[in-house]
Amino acid sequence: MRQHRFNKSIPFSQAEYDRRLALTRAAMDKAGIEVLFVTDPSNMAWLTGYDGWSFYVHQGVLVFHEADPIWWGRNQDTNGALRTVWMGDDRVFGYVDTYVQNPAKHPMQDLAGHLAAMGHDKARIGTEQDNYYYSAKAHLSLMAALPGATLIDATALVNWQRGIKSGEEIAFIRKAARISEKIVDGLLERVEPGVPKNAVVAEIQRDAILGVDGDWGDYAAIVPLLPSGSDAAAPHLTWDGRPFAKGEATFFEISGCYRRYHAPFSRTIFLGDPPATLVKAEAALVEGLEAGLKAARAGNRACDIANALAAPLERAGIERGARCGYPIGLSYPPDWGERTISLRAEDQTVLQPGMTFHFMPGLWMTDWGMEITESILITENGDAECFCDRPRKMFVKT
Amino acid sequence: MRQHRFNKSIPFSQAEYDRRLALTRAAMDKAGIEVLFVTDPSNMAWLTGYDGWSFYVHQGVLVFHEADPIWWGRNQDTNGALRTVWMGDDRVFGYVDTYVQNPAKHPMQDLAGHLAAMGHDKARIGTEQDNYYYSAKAHLSLMAALPGATLIDATALVNWQRGIKSGEEIAFIRKAARISEKIVDGLLERVEPGVPKNAVVAEIQRDAILGVDGDWGDYAAIVPLLPSGSDAAAPHLTWDGRPFAKGEATFFEISGCYRRYHAPFSRTIFLGDPPATLVKAEAALVEGLEAGLKAARAGNRACDIANALAAPLERAGIERGARCGYPIGLSYPPDWGERTISLRAEDQTVLQPGMTFHFMPGLWMTDWGMEITESILITENGDAECFCDRPRKMFVKT
Numbered sequence: 001m002r003q004h005r006f007n008k009s010i011p012f013s014q015a016e017y018d019r020r021l022a023l024t025r026a027a028m029d030k031a032g033i034e035v036l037f038v039t040d041p042s043n044m045a046w047l048t049g050y051d052g053w054s055f056y057v058h059q060g061v062l063v064f065h066e067a068d069p070i071w072w073g074r075n076q077d078t079n080g081a082l083r084t085v086w087m088g089d090d091r092v093f094g095y096v097d098t099y100v101q102n103p104a105k106h107p108m109q110d111l112a113g114h115l116a117a118m119g120h121d122k123a124r125i126g127t128e129q130d131n132y133y134y135s136a137k138a139h140l141s142l143m144a145a146l147p148g149a150t151l152i153d154a155t156a157l158v159n160w161q162r163g164i165k166s167g168e169e170i171a172f173i174r175k176a177a178r179i180s181e182k183i184v185d186g187l188l189e190r191v192e193p194g195v196p197k198n199a200v201v202a203e204i205q206r207d208a209i210l211g212v213d214g215d216w217g218d219y220a221a222i223v224p225l226l227p228s229g230s231d232a233a234a235p236h237l238t239w240d241g242r243p244f245a246k247g248e249a250t251f252f253e254i255s256g257c258y259r260r261y262h263a264p265f266s267r268t269i270f271l272g273d274p275p276a277t278l279v280k281a282e283a284a285l286v287e288g289l290e291a292g293l294k295a296a297r298a299g300n301r302a303c304d305i306a307n308a309l310a311a312p313l314e315r316a317g318i319e320r321g322a323r324c325g326y327p328i329g330l331s332y333p334p335d336w337g338e339r340t341i342s343l344r345a346e347d348q349t350v351l352q353p354g355m356t357f358h359f360m361p362g363l364w365m366t367d368w369g370m371e372i373t374e375s376i377l378i379t380e381n382g383d384a385e386c387f388c389d390r391p392r393k394m395f396v397k398t
Numbered sequence: 399m400r401q402h403r404f405n406k407s408i409p410f411s412q413a414e415y416d417r418r419l420a421l422t423r424a425a426m427d428k429a430g431i432e433v434l435f436v437t438d439p440s441n442m443a444w445l446t447g448y449d450g451w452s453f454y455v456h457q458g459v460l461v462f463h464e465a466d467p468i469w470w471g472r473n474q475d476t477n478g479a480l481r482t483v484w485m486g487d488d489r490v491f492g493y494v495d496t497y498v499q500n501p502a503k504h505p506m507q508d509l510a511g512h513l514a515a516m517g518h519d520k521a522r523i524g525t526e527q528d529n530y531y532y533s534a535k536a537h538l539s540l541m542a543a544l545p546g547a548t549l550i551d552a553t554a555l556v557n558w559q560r561g562i563k564s565g566e567e568i569a570f571i572r573k574a575a576r577i578s579e580k581i582v583d584g585l586l587e588r589v590e591p592g593v594p595k596n597a598v599v600a601e602i603q604r605d606a607i608l609g610v611d612g613d614w615g616d617y618a619a620i621v622p623l624l625p626s627g628s629d630a631a632a633p634h635l636t637w638d639g640r641p642f643a644k645g646e647a648t649f650f651e652i653s654g655c656y657r658r659y660h661a662p663f664s665r666t667i668f669l670g671d672p673p674a675t676l677v678k679a680e681a682a683l684v685e686g687l688e689a690g691l692k693a694a695r696a697g698n699r700a701c702d703i704a705n706a707l708a709a710p711l712e713r714a715g716i717e718r719g720a721r722c723g724y725p726i727g728l729s730y731p732p733d734w735g736e737r738t739i740s741l742r743a744e745d746q747t748v749l750q751p752g753m754t755f756h757f758m759p760g761l762w763m764t765d766w767g768m769e770i771t772e773s774i775l776i777t778e779n780g781d782a783e784c785f786c787d788r789p790r791k792m793f794v795k796t
Contacts, residue, residue, distance in 0.1 A: 052634040053620055056733035076720050076762050080632035097720040098744060101737045129534040136537030137528035198607050198614035205603035209596050216596035216639030222451055223617045234478035236450040241614030322474050322495040333731045335454035339499045346496060364474050
């Protein structure tokens with residue numbers, strides 16, 4: 001029934017995509033949404049398999065209650081959609097190139113034309129108003145072009161459906177975790193005083209993409225983060241060409257990526273003899289992580305993990321001002337988090353088996369920093385399972 | 399006067415940032431904008447030096463007519479701002495972490511509070527309504543929190559100021575070009591039948607980050623694109639683990655990156671004996687490129703390049719449906735283009751010395767593709783200068 005001109009290498013079974021679509025349709029129904037316009041590239045891929053670096057222009061997936069989804073984007077990118085989505089070729093729509101970055105007109109006018117032609121000009125249409133890459137102008141243009149429609153905020157509606165991973169997805173995260181381990185093993189070997197940072201990052205990226213055991217590595221949704229010394233106070237600095245130095249701690253936040261699935265992982269390496277402040281912080285952090293892993297049980301809440309972590313840290317006089325984790329899975333830049341649950345005192349979400357998180361209690365103080373983190377799976381019974389298996393500590397190279 | 403607690407490695411002179419600020423203020427004045435809120439990470443960095451992978455949360459730079467800009471973002475990222483922006487430490491503002499990905503409140507409410515406290519609650523405020531990462535919800539939240547203000551669309555206002563590069567910027571693009579050349583040299587050496595694609599990408603990324611002659615490589619704003627055979631019809635596919643095959647053309651679209659400046663470059667490699675269709679397309683494409691380079695002179699218009707390219711292609715029966723280039727320079731993901739000028743028949747922008755483009759006439763047909771491109775500089779007199787110096791052809795390995 002579904003016609004495909006090209007061979008495809010779709011990562012999941014049709015049953016898996018059917019499951020995802022059913023979940024999304026149920027959530028649409030609950031929110032009173034007749035048509036959902038999905039612009040978040042991670043959501044687009046999760047629903048349809050679409051894979052390509054085209055999210056710098058306006059594009060999206062339309063989800064209907066009765067018909068298969070429609071991929072919609074720039075004409076030249078229909079060639080990528082025809083090769084990656086599970087829907088039939090007749091469900092791939094393109095707009096002409098003069099819509100691209102042209103202040104005189106907007107791609108959403110083309111989308112509105114399709115919606116009107118399908119009889120949805122007065123529909124209740126969900127849009128992802130705070131997801132990537134749905135701009136203010138996209139929203140205003142769509143409203144202007146469909147004055148009879150009601151645009152409903154569907155921010156994170158699909159993201160919430162992604163929370164509990166299927167077996168097929170967990171298998172991918174496990175492959176990503178093998179790559180994360182390989183990256184960290186390489187770091188421990190290569191980081192030495194005098195070695196330039198970018199030389200180490202070059203090997204991280206090489207390891208990440210070579211993959212492990214024939215499982216090829218994909219690009220992670222965030223580049224490696226590895227600030228040193230005082231700069232490690234800043235969680236999101238990347239790298240430069242300066243050498244690693246004795247007497248400095250560097251944290252490495254990295255993720256292997258297998259077919260867009262991530263297993264983020266951080267470890268800290270100290271070159272030389274670490275000062276008492278860092279040794280004390282390490283002990284409190286590891287104690288907090290272990291308490292958090294015990295709290296990360298099905299039936300407990302997101303805040304239980306955060307509170308379990310906080311206790312030993314506070315006893316050591318360390319006050320963190322930030323959440324300590326977020327869900328992970330399929331992602332495109334700029335973020336490998338799912339942007340639903342936050343592991344923090346205010347979040348009462350109940351943990352369920354199959355949920356996956358980056359348990360990420362980074363310490364970013366005024367002039368030092370430390371990261372020791374774990375990507376975890378909430379299990380049926382018992383403590384959370386860690387996807388990666390490497391010593392939970394600050395590594396010291398003297 | 400400007401107090402800095404931390405040592406900084408700011409890429410440009412203060413005179414260069416002053417130049418940028420003066421241009422931006424003049425454009426604000428012309429548009430009747432009292433305060434400009436800049437969210438595009440490339441614009442943020444161009445104006446202030448800010449560098450960090452934090453654009454997955456709401457953040458921005460406020461530009462005023464009289465006072466220094468303010469960097470505003472998540473509390474934990476103020477540590478990165480304090481280490482990368484040229485403004486004094488008192489011009490770095492943070493919001494508390496519970497604003498992050500929390501449907502109950504929005505970071506723009508915090509921003510609105512600052513604007514009101516500074517007396518700008520009734521101001522004419524410019525926002526980048528179609529730039530990354532200014533979401534629909536950010537816009538609606540800011541409007542709701544500042545009901546007396548007038549929000550003016552300032553999409554691409556800063557991007558347009560970036561068009562003509564300074565000597566300092568051109569020097570960075572030249573360094574990026576050396577890295578682009580190194581990547582392409584590596585490709586020509588490594589691509590062979592049977593070699594898995596990801597193995598070659600691993601070396602591309604390694605070369606890109608190792609850099610050239612002590613100039614360390616930064617991450618490019620787009621990952622390598624390298625579809626083969628029929629897939630090369632799709633411009634934005636990335637890679638997988640399948641081997642390169644005899645009888646297939648692969649195009650490689652890559653860019654070296656030096657301190658966020660890019661020199662995108664594409665070449666096509668054919669393994670085996672290329673079919674007549676490709677050989678004919680190559681000849682027409684190279685002829686079109688050369689005609690375009692001659693048309694890319696100061697005083698000519700953007701459309702002149704597009705039209706010069708189109709003539710030989712049309713004679714060969716090749717109709718492209720897309721623009722053939724865009725300005726390049728400083729960029730963050732998801733795009734290395736500047737999103738102002740488009741090299742296409744409809745764009746009448748006059749070319750000026752110091753403008754830089756990726757002249758990018760990709761051929762993406764139904765079931766084949768080819769890319770041979772150049773990053774170029776518009777000079778005072780004469781044809782455009784190519785940043786990279788590698789043979790302008792389809793490489794054939796038999």
